[in-house]
Amino acid sequence: MAQQPPEAPGVRSRRFWSLRPRSDRDAGDAITSNFLLHAMPAKVSNASMAWTYSFWLGTITAALFLLLVLSGLPLLFLYVPSVERAYQSVKDIEYVVSFGKWLRAVHRVAAHGMVIAVVFHLARVFFTGAYKNGVGRNQHREWNWVIGVVLLLLTLFLSFTGYLLPWDQLAFWAVTVGTNIASAIPWVGPSVRELLIGGREIEQATLIRFYVLHIVVLPGAVAALFGYHMWRVRKDGGLARADREEQLETPRTVPPTPTKTYTLLGVARGTAPTVTAKTLIAADTTVNAVPDLVRRALIATLGTIALISILAVFIASPLEEPANPLITPNPAKAPWYFLWLQEIVTDTTIHLGSFTINGAFIGGVILPGLLIGVLTLWPWLDRSPREATGEWFHPARRTQNLVFIVVMVAILLLTYIGMEMRGPYWEFFWPWETWPSLPSRI
Numbered sequence: 426m427a428q429q430p431p432e433a434p435g436v437r438s439r440r441f442w443s444l445r446p447r448s449d450r451d452a453g454d455a456i457t458s459n460f461l462l463h464a465m466p467a468k469v470s471n472a473s474m475a476w477t478y479s480f481w482l483g484t485i486t487a488a489l490f491l492l493l494v495l496s497g498l499p500l501l502f503l504y505v506p507s508v509e510r511a512y513q514s515v516k517d518i519e520y521v522v523s524f525g526k527w528l529r530a531v532h533r534v535a536a537h538g539m540v541i542a543v544v545f546h547l548a549r550v551f552f553t554g555a556y557k558n559g560v561g562r563n564q565h566r567e568w569n570w571v572i573g574v575v576l577l578l579l580t581l582f583l584s585f586t587g588y589l590l591p592w593d594q595l596a597f598w599a600v601t602v603g604t605n606i607a608s609a610i611p612w613v614g615p616s617v618r619e620l621l622i623g624g625r626e627i628e629q630a631t632l633i634r635f636y637v638l639h640i641v642v643l644p645g646a647v648a649a650l651f652g653y654h655m656w657r658v659r660k661d662g663g664l665a666r667a668d669r670e671e672q673l674e675t676p677r678t679v680p681p682t683p684t685k686t687y688t689l690l691g692v693a694r695g696t697a698p699t700v701t702a703k704t705l706i707a708a709d710t711t712v713n714a715v716p717d718l719v720r721r722a723l724i725a726t727l728g729t730i731a732l733i734s735i736l737a738v739f740i741a742s743p744l745e746e747p748a749n750p751l752i753t754p755n756p757a758k759a760p761w762y763f764l765w766l767q768e769i770v771t772d773t774t775i776h777l778g779s780f781t782i783n784g785a786f787i788g789g790v791i792l793p794g795l796l797i798g799v800l801t802l803w804p805w806l807d808r809s810p811r812e813a814t815g816e817w818f819h820p821a822r823r824t825q826n827l828v829f830i831v832v833m834v835a836i837l838l839l840t841y842i843g844m845e846m847r848g849p850y851w852e853f854f855w856p857w858e859t860w861p862s863l864p865s866r867i
Contacts, residue, residue: 452713559668567804597748609785665815764843
């Protein structure tokens with residue numbers, strides 16, 4: 426058998442030209458010739474690449490969503506969406522399937538992590554004023570902010586629909602509490618709840634409805650809106666930090682480069698025209714997306730997957746007794762990301778003799794509805810100057826940043842109270858107080 430001649434070093438290196446481009450043209454070709462990388466710009470400003478500006482929270486959120494899909498696929502084949510077999514199938518995943526306990530823990534930790542990452546990402550965009558348009562032409566960052574708010578709501582609903590699937594006491598009553606808040610809407614509340622759970626009681630129709638929403642409808646909507654979200658970032662000129670840097674920079678003269686022109690009479694030597702440009706577009710203020718941006722995105726993605734995989738070893742997914750509508754846990758609590766709503770419902774329920782102020786309507790519908798409405802419309806309400814775009818805690822936005830922080834701290838405080846300080850009969854207990862013993866179940 427004839428021996429193949431060895432490859433030339435140049436041929437071998439060309440196989441990896443898209444990973445290790447040797448020139449700006451190679452870097453640009455790597456973007457245009459790759460389906461996944463095509464959404465990235467050819468060059469990125471150095472300021473946008475800083476870890477401390479965006480903390481790469483958008484990339485981390487995308488990595489968590491990818492991990493949810495990858496960990497959810499095997500669970501999809503092992504889970505049985507039936508009220509008679511759902512609990513047992515989850516129990517088999519926990520104790521029979523190899524690495525099933527870890528796989529379920531990965532899915533659960535990633536789901537909670539995605540909720541936290543989306544909230545942090547939204548807060549980062551707010552504090553940096555990144556929803557404001559900068560100096561670029563045809564920017565519409567305010568609409569991308571609206572898409573971000575919708576993605577936050579879809580993420581919460583995606584986690585909420587998955588909460589019911591284990592069909593244990595924790596899941597059943599958490600969903601019961603959560604859907605009961607929706608029924609407080611005047612006139613249409615009961616109809617909204619029936620539409621959500623597929624009837625008047627949480628049963629087989631509810632499980633199938635939540636199952637389809639969790640594995641098909643909501644992931645598809647999140648993926649589609651995420652793709653549009655990233656496309657809009659590209660169309661708006663990248664991160665708002667680049668606009669901030671362009672406003673700070675002053676024009677400078679680019680040194681002329683020697684050139685030569687071939688004519689019929691010989692070679693005409695001279696220099697290129699002198700160009701005055703913003704330093705933002707100069708070579709020393711930008712880097713190629715390949716490999717610099719790709720490398721950092723991979724670090725954020727692989728680091729997120731590794732962290733969740735390690736946490737899943739130590740944080741097990743809970744699995745309580747099978748769901749029983751006849752036995753109500755005391756206290757019955759909503760999922761942790763809705764506990765602040767449950768606490769507001771309790772605090773706004775006021776009894777004045779025979780008259781009762783409906784806390785479920787005020788705290789579960791009016792206040793969160795106003796909060797979401799103001800949050801969605803804020804880019805049009807913000808009157809801070811354009812110079813506040815892309816800068817952390819700009820002085821011109823001090824008041825609105827302070828209000829945002831107060832609201833966030835209040836939500837965290839209410840969540841902690843609902844999680845740790847609400848005991849039997851939803852009574853308030855300090856952390857050092859002992860809960861009263863309850864009568865044993867018969």
